[in-house]
Structure formats: C-alpha cells, structure tokens
Amino acid sequence: MTPPNRVWRFGDAVTTDDMLPGKYAPLMVGEDRFHLHAFAHLRPEFAAEVRAGDMLVGGRNWGLGSSREYAPQALKILGVGAIVARSFARIHYRNLLNLGIPAFTSDALVDALAEGDRVRLELDRGRLLRFAADGAEEALPLPSVPEFLREVLAEGSVLRFYQRHGRFPGEALPD
Amino acid sequence: MSTSLPPAHGGRWPSTLPDDPGLALEGLTLAERILSVKAGRRVRAGEVVVVPVDQVMMVDSIAPSALRIVEEELGGVILHPERVSVVVDHVAPASNVEVATTQQRVRGVAREHGLRLFDVGRGICHQVLIEEGLARPGWVVVGSDSHSTTYGAVCAFGTGMGATDIALAMASGRTWLRVPETVQVRLVGARPAGVSAKDVALEIVRRLTADGATYASIEILGAEAFGPGERMTLANLAVEAGAKVGLVAPDAALAERYRVPAWLTVDPDAEVARRIELDLGRLEPVVSVPFQVDNVHPVREHLGVHVDQVFVGTCTNGRLEDLHEVVRVLDGRRVADGTRLLVIPASSQVLQDALADGTIAALVAAGASVGVPGCGPCMGRHMGVLAPGEVCVSTSNRNFMGRMGSPEAHIYLASPAVAAASAAAGVVALPEAATGGAA
Numbered sequence: 001m002t003p004p005n006r007v008w009r010f011g012d013a014v015t016t017d018d019m020l021p022g023k024y025a026p027l028m029v030g031e032d033r034f035h036l037h038a039f040a041h042l043r044p045e046f047a048a049e050v051r052a053g054d055m056l057v058g059g060r061n062w063g064l065g066s067s068r069e070y071a072p073q074a075l076k077i078l079g080v081g082a083i084v085a086r087s088f089a090r091i092h093y094r095n096l097l098n099l100g101i102p103a104f105t106s107d108a109l110v111d112a113l114a115e116g117d118r119v120r121l122e123l124d125r126g127r128l129l130r131f132a133a134d135g136a137e138e139a140l141p142l143p144s145v146p147e148f149l150r151e152v153l154a155e156g157s158v159l160r161f162y163q164r165h166g167r168f169p170g171e172a173l174p175d
Numbered sequence: 176m177s178t179s180l181p182p183a184h185g186g187r188w189p190s191t192l193p194d195d196p197g198l199a200l201e202g203l204t205l206a207e208r209i210l211s212v213k214a215g216r217r218v219r220a221g222e223v224v225v226v227p228v229d230q231v232m233m234v235d236s237i238a239p240s241a242l243r244i245v246e247e248e249l250g251g252v253i254l255h256p257e258r259v260s261v262v263v264d265h266v267a268p269a270s271n272v273e274v275a276t277t278q279q280r281v282r283g284v285a286r287e288h289g290l291r292l293f294d295v296g297r298g299i300c301h302q303v304l305i306e307e308g309l310a311r312p313g314w315v316v317v318g319s320d321s322h323s324t325t326y327g328a329v330c331a332f333g334t335g336m337g338a339t340d341i342a343l344a345m346a347s348g349r350t351w352l353r354v355p356e357t358v359q360v361r362l363v364g365a366r367p368a369g370v371s372a373k374d375v376a377l378e379i380v381r382r383l384t385a386d387g388a389t390y391a392s393i394e395i396l397g398a399e400a401f402g403p404g405e406r407m408t409l410a411n412l413a414v415e416a417g418a419k420v421g422l423v424a425p426d427a428a429l430a431e432r433y434r435v436p437a438w439l440t441v442d443p444d445a446e447v448a449r450r451i452e453l454d455l456g457r458l459e460p461v462v463s464v465p466f467q468v469d470n471v472h473p474v475r476e477h478l479g480v481h482v483d484q485v486f487v488g489t490c491t492n493g494r495l496e497d498l499h500e501v502v503r504v505l506d507g508r509r510v511a512d513g514t515r516l517l518v519i520p521a522s523s524q525v526l527q528d529a530l531a532d533g534t535i536a537a538l539v540a541a542g543a544s545v546g547v548p549g550c551g552p553c554m555g556r557h558m559g560v561l562a563p564g565e566v567c568v569s570t571s572n573r574n575f576m577g578r579m580g581s582p583e584a585h586i587y588l589a590s591p592a593v594a595a596a597s598a599a600a601g602v603v604a605l606p607e608a609a610t611g612g613a614a
Contacts, residue, residue, distance in 0.1 A: 013385060013386075013467060015575045015576075017554075017573070017575040017576070017577055017578050018575070018576070018577075021555065021577045021582075022554035022555045022556055022578070023555050023556055023560075023580070025236050025556070026240075027239075027273040027274060027276075027277050041576060041577045041582040060386055061385055061386035061389065061417065064385060064386065064417065065321065065573060065575060066320075066321055066554065066573075067237075067319060067320055067321040067323075067335040067336060067337050068236070068237070068337070069237070069240060069337030069338040069339060070240065070338075072337075073240075087386060087389060088389075089386070089389060089417060090389060090390050090417065090419055091321055091335050091336060091337060092337075094336060094337060094340055095337035095339070095340075098337060098339035098340060098343075099339065148223050157339075158339070158340075158343065158351070159244070159248060159339050159342075159343065162249075162343055162346075162347065163248065163249070167225075168225045168343075168347075168349070168351045169223075169351070170223050170225070170351075171225040171349075171351070
C-alpha cells in the first residue's frame with residue numbers, strides 16, 4: 001500500500017495567476033519546466049515538496065481569473081491527486097475536468113481537512129481516508145457528482161471521453 | 176459617440192441564424208434562447224447541452240497547446256477552419272527567441288489548416304473579432320481567453336475556455352455547455368458627468384462580488400445610452416463576477432450595426448435567478464484596489480497615492496473613445512515627473528483612427544509612450560511589467576498579486592479618465608469634472 005498523501009490548504013479566491021504567474025507560461029519549445037513555478041508567490045516550497053497524489057484544499061472561488069490551462073496543467077504534471085473547495089470558478093473547473101484532476105465541491109470536506117493531514121483518496125469507493133498520528137483511520141465520504149461528471153470521471157477526462165466515443169458526455173451521436 | 180467599430184461600409188453585419196427557429200422560446204432568458212436555437216430544442220438553466228460553435232478564437236499563448244492537442248490527440252482535423260481565428264496579441268511582438276519560435280510554429284499551423292490569422296500589431300483578440308464581424312448577435316463564440324465574455328456586447332454567447340476545450344471545439348465544431356442561470360442587471364437613471372462605463376462595470380462586480388455570478392449569465396438591461404465600445408467594457412468585466420457570459424440586451428442601436436434575429440429579445444416573463452438594479456445617478460468614479468477586482472471603492476478614498484506607471488489599454492479600455500477621454504482629461508498637461516504613461520491602442524484600427532484625428536500626437540506631446548496594439552503588460556509578460564513596490568493605475572481588468580510582474584507591485588483598476596488625471600498628477604487623482612459623487 002502506498003504511503004498516505006498530504007493535504008495542502010489554501011484560502012479563498014486562489015487565482016490562476018497564483019497557481020502559475022503569466023510570466024512562467026510554457027513555450028512548448030523543448031523542455032518546459034513551467035510546473036516548477038506552481039504557487040511561486042503564494043507557497044514557494046510547493047513545487048519542490050508536493051508528492052504525486054497530494055490533495056489541495058481551497059476555499060471559495062478556487063481558480064478564478066485567467067483561462068490559462070497551463071495553471072492546472074502544472075498541478076497535473078506535479079501529480080496533484082484531487083482538489084476540494086467550497087466553490088470553483090467555471091473556466092478553471094472545465095479545465096480540471098478536461099485534464100482529469102478530480103474536483104469536489106464540499107463545505108464539509110473543506111471544514112474537516114487541515115494543513116498537513118495524511119490522507120488517501122479512494123475514488124472508486126467514493127471516500128477519502130484520513131490517518132491519525134497513531135495510524136487510526138477515518139473515512140470521509142466524497143460528495144456525489146452529477147451524471148455528466150460521473151461519465152467524465154469514468155473515462156478520466158472529457159478529452160478521453162471524446163476520443164473514445166466520438167461525442168461529448170450526454171450527447172446523442174452526431175449525424 | 177466616437178468609435179472604431181465597423182462595419183466600415185456603413186451597412187449591417189448579416190445574420191447566419193434563422194428568424195424563425197421553429198421553437199417555443201417564450202419565458203426564456205437571452206442565454207436560454209441562444210442555446211435553445213443552437214441546440215435545436217427548448218432548453219432551460221441547469222441542463223447540459225452540446226451546441227455547434229460559430230467561431231473559435233485562440234490567442235498566441237494558448238494556440239500552441241490547443242493545436243498540439245488537435246494534432247496529437249484528435250487526429251489533426253479541424254472541422255470548420257473558416258470558423259477559427261488565431262490572434263497574436265498576448266506577447267506581441269515576441270519578447271524573446273523562445274516566444275518567437277512558438278509564434279513561428281503557430282503561424283505555420285494556421286496557414287496549413289487555413290485558419291484566419293491576425294498577426295502581431297493587428298490588436299487584441301476581442302477587439303479584432305468584433306471589428307471583423309466575427310462575433311454576431313446570437314452566435315456562440317468560444318475563446319481561449321477569459322475575457323471572451325466581451326462578445327456579449329453584441330449579444331453573442333461569448334465565453335472563455337482552456338486549451339483542451341478549444342481543441343475539442345476545433346476538432347468537433349461543437350462544445351458542451353451547462354445552460355446558465357441568469358442574473359439580470361438593470362441600469363436605471365442617467366450617468367453623472369465623469370462616470371464611465373468602467374465605473375459602471377466595476378460597480379456591477381462590487382455588487383455581485385467576484386463569485387456572485389459564477390456559472391451564470393449576466394443579462395444587462397438599460398444600456399441603450401452606452402456606445403458600442405462602452406458595451407464591450409460592460410460585457411468584458413462580467414467574468415470578474417465569475418459569469419459565463421455577459422449579454423447586453425439587444426436594442427435599436429445594435430440593430431443598426433447587425434441583423435438581429437427576431438427571437439433574440441428580452442422576455443419580461445423569463446425566469447431569472449436574481450435581479451439587481453443599479454441607479455447610475457448615484458455612481459461616482461471608482462477604483463478597484465489590490466488584490467481583488469471586487470475590492471471597489473470611490474476614487475476619493477484613495478487620492479494622493481503615488482503612481483509610478485499609468486497604463487491605458489487592454490480589451491477593457493483601449494478603444495478610440497478611451498484614448499479621446501485621456502486627451503480630454505490631460506487637457507494639454509504633461510505627465511508628472513516620476514510617473515510613466517503607457518498607452519496601447521486595442522487594435523490597428525484604433526491606432527489608425529487615433530493617428531488620423533490627432534489623438535496620438537496629443538498623447539506623445541503629453542509624454543506618453545505609445546505601444547504596439549495588443550495586450551501589453553496586462554498579464555505581466557512584456558512591455559511595461561512592474562518592479563517591487565511600484566504602483567500602477569491601469570485601465571485593465573485584473574489587479575491580482577503578481578499579475579503585471581512583481582508580486583510586491585500594486586495595481587489600481589480605473590477608468591481612462593481617472594488614469595489620465597493620475598498620470599498628470601503623479602498620484603491617484605480625479606478628473607476635475609468628477610470631484611463630486613454621490614452625496
């Protein structure tokens with residue numbers, strides 16, 4: 001069993017500029033290292049210390065601002081396992097779906113999770129396990145998601161869904 | 176109202192949409208009507224629809240990713256290349272070899288697929304698409320830039336998306352959308368002198384807050400007295416309240432420039448999630464103070480703050496009427512010592528018009544630096560980024576930490592008039608005609 005992941009807590013109104021300042025935009029030329037600047041201003045230690053599967057917890061309006069997909073792309077490359085927030089900005093939320101980063105809207109989870117908590121996401125079982133210092137585990141239920149999103153999450157992302165089915169989730173096949 | 180917005184031939188942009196879509200649209204909001212007609216069935220807020228896209232817009236900073244996804248993940252097919260526009264505006268002209276190389280590749284792919292390319296100097300994507308008639312009433316326009324809500328100025332369903340969504344829209348000719356609830360904003364009363372469309376737009380964001388219209392359509396009624404460019408300012412800032420679209424209700428003035436489909440009207444019986452009324456007569460000039468766009472306060476509460484740089488431009492306020500306002504407020508005064516004034520016209524059309532009527536000469540005489548049409552330093556990539564501790568009064572749309580360069584710089588968002596007054600004074604200042612405000 002893999003070791004548990006860590007919870008990184010952020011506040012309200014985390015912008016895509018916070019996630020990745022525009023000056024670090026990837027150039028698609030050679031070896032881009034833009035992801036190493038994730039949260040460069042807000043949490044300079046983040047990119048070096050985050051581990052694959054770690055979970056980000058935000059407040060209200062997570063991901064507002066620029067449509068830049070390279071902001072969540074940086075999180076994807078760094079292996080962020082899921083994001084929980086009280087609410088998401090809409091363009092960013094679409095980008096998360098497209099990249100296949102699970103995003104959950106839940107006041108209960110935001111209230112329950114603390115910076116540095118040790119957790120393991122069990123998507124297929126609809127729950128999040130949290131481990132106390134003595135190893136005791138506690139199961140926190142994930143919020144239910146609408147049918148459209150279930151279809152997306154089952155394939156991993158909207159892009160994968162379209163590749164496989166030649167249509168969008170919930171769409172009848174085009175003529 | 177002076178404007179650089181064609182059609183230059185003086186006629187109207189035609190419509191591609193049917194006047195009678197054969198659907199019952201009674202009781203539907205503007206957003207629901209557009210998406211119903213596009214989907215071919217009556218749809219209501221909350222439903223998810225897949226609709227054909229009339230125009231896909233992508234900018235230089237996103238085009239490389241979107242085109243790579245098309246090439247590598249979606250079979251290299253662009254279904255309707257004639258419905259795709261590429262605009263090189265975010266870093267234009269290129270700032271270094273890597274950016275230049277990326278743009279070189281984008282130009283090549285655009286040529287290969289027969290996409291419409293608006294290259295360096297043509298201007299900011301949203302301004303250019305409106306000037307070129309590539310956003311029309313009732314169209315669905317998706318852009319790789321969050322301020323694609325700007326197309327709502329002509330009642331097009333304009334919305335921003337990321338690279339993957341843009342790639343999927345290019346490959347499939349369609350996009351999925353959740354039909355948005357509507358927040359109706361009714362403007363009433365007359366604007367006092369010195370209160371600009373920017374002040375109105377910032378007041379809307381203050382009232383709704385930065386997430387008050389998340390996923391929603393902001394429907395703006397009562398904008399008849401606002402010119403075409405001013406309506407773009409209103410629709411542009413809708414996204415700063417979290418909105419998916421910002422639709423300015425069609426009126427006689429819109430119908431002078433566009434053939435407006437008969438069904439594209441505001442139904443007073445439509446069900447909306449929230450209504451707010453804004454009494455324009457009570458407004459005064461405002462600034463949005465770091466580091467949130469909805470942190471809006473009267474300018475008079477921030478007078479005297481030293482200003483290092485004033486930036487006039489962007490898709491929010493870089494149009495001819497904005498440049499006119501700057502010259503009018505400067506009124507022959509020079510930019511204060513210790514302050515830089517940077518003016519970047521929103522498009523080559525704006526630049527040409529401003530050259531022809533003497534506006535550019537007046538700006539340069541006042542000590543302004545005039546830049547190449549494009550986004551300029553708005554997102555901190557080039558042409559006027561800020562040093563630690565510097566203060567910028569900007570006519571742009573975001574004042575987030577680090578947005579225009581150093582995270583220790585401060586951006587105050589304001590109207591062109593307040594920007595000009597601040598440039599002349601060297602501190603945050605009000606134009607003389609606007610020292611009053613709501614008593």
